[in-house]
Amino acid sequence: MDRIVRVNMSELTTSVEPVPAAWVGLGGRALTSTIVAAEVPPTCHALGPSNKLVFAPGLLSGTAAANSGRLSCGAKSPLTGGIKESNAGGTAAKMLAKLGIRALIVEGQPKEDKWYSVHVAKDAITIQEETELLGKGNYCLVNNVQARYGKPVGIMSVGPAGEMKMLSANISVADPEAHIRSLGRGGLGAVMGAKKIKFISIDDTGTPPVMPKEPAKFKEAAKIFAQTLLDHPVSGQGLPTYGTDVLVNILHEAGGLPTRNFTSGQYVDHDKISGETMHATIVARGGMPTHGCHPGCQIQCSQIYNDKDGKYLTSGFEYETIWGLGADCCISDLDDIAEADHIMDDIGVDSIETAVMFGVAMEAGVLPFGDGKGVVRMLREEIGKGTSLGRILGAGTANVGRVFGVTRVPVVKNQGIPAYDPRSVKGIGVTYAMSTMGADHTSGYAIATNILSVGGHVDPLKKDGQIDLARNLNIATAAIDSTGMCLFIAFPALDIPACLTSLIDMINACFGINLSGDDVTALGKSVLKTEHAFNIAAGLTKEHDRLPEFFSLERVPPHNAIWDFTPEELDTYWNF
Amino acid sequence: MKIALRLYATLRDYLPEGHDTGVTLELPEGATIPDALAVLGVPLSLAHIIMIGGRHVLRPDVQSRQLKDGEELAVFPAIGGG
CATH class of the missing domain: 1.10.569.10 (Aldehyde Ferredoxin Oxidoreductase Protein, subunit A, domain 2)
Incomplete structure (x- = not known):
């Protein structure tokens, strides 16, 4: 049974509730941003008791779909002052999905100066005081916590930077080798530190794999999807050989x-x-x-x-x-x-x-x-x-x-x-300026089309077509970030039509629904609009959708390129 | 005329011994990009991204674009990241 888990750090209590109707069918970024927008006052202090830290596996996390194990984390960002979603690999997304937890919401703030850990298992979600691992780094922490439980439990943790509420602090997620993946951007580690949580551990013992509602259809679509990842030269050969x-x-x-x-x-x-x-x-x-x-x-x-x-x-x-x-x-x-x-x-x-x-x-x-x-x-x-x-x-x-x-x-x-320099790769510059996340290449990766000749080619040094390119990529990415899929599926998705259709087929077979490509685009638009509305209410106006002045004053070699979009041109990004 | 040819990622397997990143080629006037790649036996089908002087040469222009003395040609297979 799918459920929402709340961890209240003011009262040191936990509760479980059914997924509200408005959140059914949402996962990953769509769910974290919807919850943050619904429950966090936009003008609150990001490190105060009113902010909430939301973890959500994607729609397909926990299934047999290839590359579906990304975990989304959302909150009001103490770095940008706006809404934030950051996602990472690791084992946590799959475990949360197997436990039927669509979202884990951490709220409030302890009254006492004590630190805690949260343990999530099939039959209980518990909060314990933590003293032993305070001040410790993430590598040490992961080894210690997994030794405590005697098994490779999933872990989300903060290092010393998160404990000190630094604005660059991230949240670490243990990967299959007990190494570190990161919910990196936007200072989410500081939010977790402000909640006085050193780590959250997850034990999925006793839970079955996530079963699609229509298993045969799902299996067929999953096979086609996996083949497209293998067939595309970037996801099938370039990335595995050389990495990013x-x-x-x-x-x-x-x-x-x-x-x-x-x-x-x-x-x-x-x-x-x-x-x-x-x-x-x-x-x-x-x-x-x-x-x-x-x-x-x-x-x-x-x-x-x-x-x-x-x-x-x-x-x-x-x-x-x-x-x-x-x-x-x-x-x-x-x-x-x-x-x-x-x-x-x-x-x-x-x-x-x-x-x-x-x-x-x-x-x-x-x-x-x-x-x-x-x-x-x-x-x-x-x-x-x-x-x-x-x-x-x-x-x-x-x-x-x-x-x-x-x-x-x-x-x-x-x-x-x-x-990526926004003066000489202008499409990514539009993404940097307009993203609801602050400067974030992953939110609309125009490099694919400006530089890598994936999904066509738009000249990186010219303004023509860049705003449309960035808008479309940001919309598509908001949708992909909601599925639990790794963003790198975008490389085959931009070139091989069967990649996207099989992805939608998997979602439909998993939930017994009938989404079309237009529905997925609509989801992406809806996520961006929800995030944009939160940002405006938090005080991030269109004047914040701009690059720093020096990009318009200093030409960058070797092309002597300059940032030359007008504010009026940039604002057309939101015309959808 | 002389041009500099730089190869990247898996295409570096086509470089002659002793050359880690690229070679200088002596080519006849009017030589094209396929002519340059043919010297090292690089299949044109693997040349997914081609730049001259840091500017992309798009697929329709690859056959006809004549090289000029002193130009720098950089060739990549399909790659990605981010």
């Missing part, structure tokens, strides 16, 4: 690789940090070049990256992290970046926000560009330990810019701009 870091070289060639705090679009040492180099390094050191972030992942774009001695160093080592510390901070040693990635996972900070922040901190002279060892030290000794400097750096890119008087601060709605 394969993008370093192509963004460099296209002049869209933000370098030295967004002052150039090309990085002289690009090949040292490229996916090709990472692949060769992983193979030479006995790591794993292919690895799935959640059970049932078929694309396998993750990897296990070992150090020089062949010992595990990090996994889920993504392009945006490597770009940020690499090109944007000019650190050309992949091992330094990998070590930093490990520490960021362990202390629990968003690797995009933190890398973009270091670019600004380097421009401010806090440390020199290229100082990989300095970054590692600051992560461990300053941010991880919460020194005064660490608290400032952990407060994110926008705040570091303010504190040090830097004007070249790449953020939208206070969230750091990732990995």
Whole structure:
């Protein structure tokens, strides 16, 4: 029986209720954003008792559908001041779905200065005081909690950064190897820390797999869907071989690789940090070049990256992290970046926000560009330990810019701009400006069409067609984020019609309904409008749907590109 | 004329020994992109993304676009990420 679980941290009670009629048929981002919009006062303090932290598996999570194990987490973001949905792999989504939990809503705030853990199992949801693991990093925590229960329970946790309510704090999700995946963006770890929850553990023992209402139809559609993932060269070959870091070289060639705090679009040492180099390094050191972030992942774009001695160093080592510390901070040693990635996972900070922040901190002279060892030290000794400097750096890119008087601060709605220069890849610039999430490449990945020739081609250096492209991708992504599907299914979905039709067929067979493609588009639009209305009510007006001024003042080499959309042009994004 | 050809991802398997990222090719005037790729035996069907000087050359133009002395040609298979 599907249900909603509430964890009230003011009263230290839990309750279970049926799914309200208005939430039936929603999952993932559609559900988290609907709940946040319905129950969180938009003007509340994101770290106060009125905010709610909502976890929701996707519509297809827990089924046999390939790549359906993404977990959505929503709240009012303390970083952007608007609504937030962040999603990650790991084992939690599948476990929550098997337990019939469509959403787990954490509300209120403890009155006493004590920390807690929440345990979710088939017959009981309990809150316990936690003392032993306070101050501990996520890797240590995952090992300890799984040892406590004697089994690989699902875990969502915060590291020291979340305990300190840093605005860059994320929520870690244990993956099948007890490594770390991240609900990365928007400071959701600070919201969990404000609720005084160190971790949530999930035990799905005794629950059957999620059974579709029409099993034969589901099986047939799932088979077609999985085949499209294999057939497309990006999801079937490129991503499994090189991971997302394969993008370093192509963004460099296209002049869209933000370098030295967004002052150039090309990085002289690009090949040292490229996916090709990472692949060769992983193979030479006995790591794993292919690895799935959640059970049932078929694309396998993750990897296990070992150090020089062949010992595990990090996994889920993504392009945006490597770009940020690499090109944007000019650190050309992949091992330094990998070590930093490990520490960021362990202390629990968003690797995009933190890398973009270091670019600004380097421009401010806090440390020199290229100082990989300095970054590692600051992560461990300053941010991880919460020194005064660490608290400032952990407060994110926008705040570091303010504190040090830097004007070249790449953020939208206070969230750091990732990995693609909006002047030379204009479609992604529209997404950055207009996304309800703040600067977020995943919310409308125009790189596919601007750079990668997937889903056609729109010239990245021209304005023509970019607003329509970004709008359509943001709508489609809002729908995909509601299914529990990995966003990388978008690559085959943009090129192979059977991918999308089989996805809709799976949803229909799972719930015994009859959605059309138009219904799915309508769902995406509805999610965006719900989020947009929340943001407006929270005080994020159209003047916040803009890129920072420096993008319109400074041309970026090699194409000498400039950001030249007018406010009026950008506002047409919302014409739907 | 001389052009620089850079190959990426799986296409690097077509590079001659001792060349990790690309080669400089000596080509006759009027040579095209397929002519350049043919020197290394790179199948045109695998050349999913082609750029000259950081600008995409779209599929309809690939056969006819003549290379010029000093141009830099970058070729990728189908790749993605994000």
